[in-house]
Amino acid sequence: MSSEKEPLVRLEGISKSFGKAVALHEMDLTISPGEFVTFLGPSGCGKSTTLRILGGFEKPDTGRIILSGEDVTALPPERRHINMVFQDYALFPHMTVAQNMSFGLELKGMSKSAIKARLDELMAFLELTPFADRYPSQLSGGQRQRVALARALAPDPDLLLLDEPLGALDAKLRHQVQLELKSIQRRTHKAFFFVTHDQEEALTMSDRIVVMNAGRIEQDGTPEDLYFRPASRFVAEFVGDTNLIEGEIRGVDRASGQVRFDWQGIPLTGLAASGAPQEGQKMAASLRLENLSLHAEQPGTANAVRGRITERVFLGSRSAVDIALEDAPGQTLRVFTDVATLSQHGDAPVWVSWDADAMAILPH
Structure with a gap:
């Protein structure tokens, strides 16, 4: 530096x-x-x-x-x-x-x-x-x-x-x-x-x-x-809590730095953390828990997946919840959310969303 x-x-x-x-x-x-x-x-x-x-x-x-x-x-x-x-x-x-x-x-x-x-x-x-x-x-x-x-x-x-x-x-x-x-x-x-x-x-x-x-x-x-x-x-996993997902690059917008990412058939958009990803390259993506949001209805964001809450962990000022995803069987995302937001959802299906700049695309 x-x-x-x-x-x-x-x-x-x-x-x-x-x-x-x-x-x-x-x-x-x-x-x-x-x-x-x-x-x-x-x-x-x-x-x-x-x-x-x-x-x-x-x-x-x-x-x-x-x-x-x-x-x-x-x-x-x-x-x-x-x-x-x-x-x-x-x-x-x-x-x-x-x-x-x-x-x-x-x-x-x-x-x-x-x-x-x-x-x-x-x-x-x-x-x-x-x-x-x-x-x-x-x-x-x-x-x-x-x-x-x-x-x-x-x-x-x-x-x-x-x-x-x-x-x-x-x-x-x-x-x-x-x-x-x-x-x-x-x-x-x-x-x-x-x-x-x-x-x-x-x-x-x-x-x-x-x-x-x-x-x-x-x-x-x-x-x-x-x-x-x-x-x-290594850095993503060692510094703080994160969700790591595995996928493949489907395209790169060189002007904006945005990367199209395929995760088990789900099209997502993120930003390359370093280097210049190539189409077809296998890579991982880091999603920080506090950058994910819960919704009752499908949101109009760059990235959204649907699932059900399977685990709730009370952490005082907020809760950590595990979402089992419908479109990616066997995959789970963990999300930080406040208690008031969590109480609105109950056992109904929820949507998890995040912005493109909250998804760091990493070397595999």
């Missing part, structure tokens, strides 16, 4: 193997100043390896790491102007909050007065002043996370690496800290490189998401791009 700013970080042709297992395959990536970039993917996809290579904890087999215009590939972690926040926070249990935060500054040889000024600034900024003399065991999970973040920010690094730092928090606190972390990133204007396997976390916090699969980048884009315009079947 290009940026008008000069990249803070450039990874050029980075590869890494552990024995016969390939962790990264010729990766190219840029990160701009002040950008919140999230690496998202399943276990073993290469995201943590990338983070460790960036931080200097692993050496790549091939490629270069350029930071602020300098080749740092061979430099150790302490000479990279990069800091890291670990999942377990790695706070020193025998040190107070203030001592944990000042540790890296003392290693840099800063004077006591300069250290105090920096600690006062960061504690006020992160609302940690009342906890300065407490030990990690006396703090909540959210407070420990802020201390770890403060310690990493204290030396004023160019880039902050965060390796699943919210994994130890319960769901409610995790959501609260997600918002805090994004707010801190915006206020500090620091570049954050965040690693997670949690798709909702990635969508909530990121300026850009890089989806990894088997050591390669599947897609690099905004949360909206990945969610509504997935570039591959």
